[in-house]
Amino acid sequence: MKQIKVVIERSVDMFSSYAENVEGIYGGGGTVQEAKDSIVAAINLYKKHNTTGNIPEILKGEYELVFKLDVQSFMDYYKGVFTPAALERIAGINQKQIQHYSSGYRKPRPAQRKKIEDALHKLGRELLAVEL
Numbered sequence: 001m002k003q004i005k006v007v008i009e010r011s012v013d014m015f016s017s018y019a020e021n022v023e024g025i026y027g028g029g030g031t032v033q034e035a036k037d038s039i040v041a042a043i044n045l046y047k048k049h050n051t052t053g054n055i056p057e058i059l060k061g062e063y064e065l066v067f068k069l070d071v072q073s074f075m076d077y078y079k080g081v082f083t084p085a086a087l088e089r090i091a092g093i094n095q096k097q098i099q100h101y102s103s104g105y106r107k108p109r110p111a112q113r114k115k116i117e118d119a120l121h122k123l124g125r126e127l128l129a130v131e132l
Contacts, residue, residue, distance in 0.1 A: 002063040004043070008035050010073045010104065019043075020068070022056055032077040036067060071113060075102040091119035 005020040015035040019025035025046060027038025047055055069077065075087075075098075084095040084102065091098075093112065100106040108116065 002058050002061070003066045004058060004063055006036070006039050006065055006067050008032055008067055008069045008073050010070065010076060015073060022058055032069065032073055036065075039065070071101045071108050071116065072104045087116065087119075090123055091116045 004022055004025075006017055007020050008015055008017045014028050014030055015032050017027040017029075017035040017039045019039065022043075025039065025042050027035055027042045029035045029038050043059065047059055052060075075082065079102075084098040087093065087098050088095045093115065097106070097112075101108050101112075
């Protein structure tokens with residue numbers, strides 16, 4: 001299935017979103033969810049107000065949205081689920097450093113981002129295997 005890759009980033013006063021692989025699709029909002037909803041609305045408006053010939057192939061037929069968050073946005077969105085202590089335990093990164101990433105005081109190096117992402121994916125696989 002075709003994928004529209006949507007990047008969500010935190011700015012000083014809002015969350016901005018844009019389609020990485022479709023030109024002209026932008027959104028934003030006060031929360032990550034509002035930024036996601038805004039992108040969906042932007043895609044719908046784009047399709048509604050353009051002729052079929054002007055709509056990129058990726059927006060024709062079925063597609064899925066894949067959201068990519070920067071570390072600060074991710075941590076803000078999931079702050080009720082992932083505490084710095086929990087992320088330290090699953091990713092092996094010091095809580096103080098995680099707090100710096102969460103506040104935006106520091107940006108993680110690519111290797112640190114990858115370490116966090118891999119730890120979250122591992123946790124996800126473990127959770128998918130759980131039966132209650």
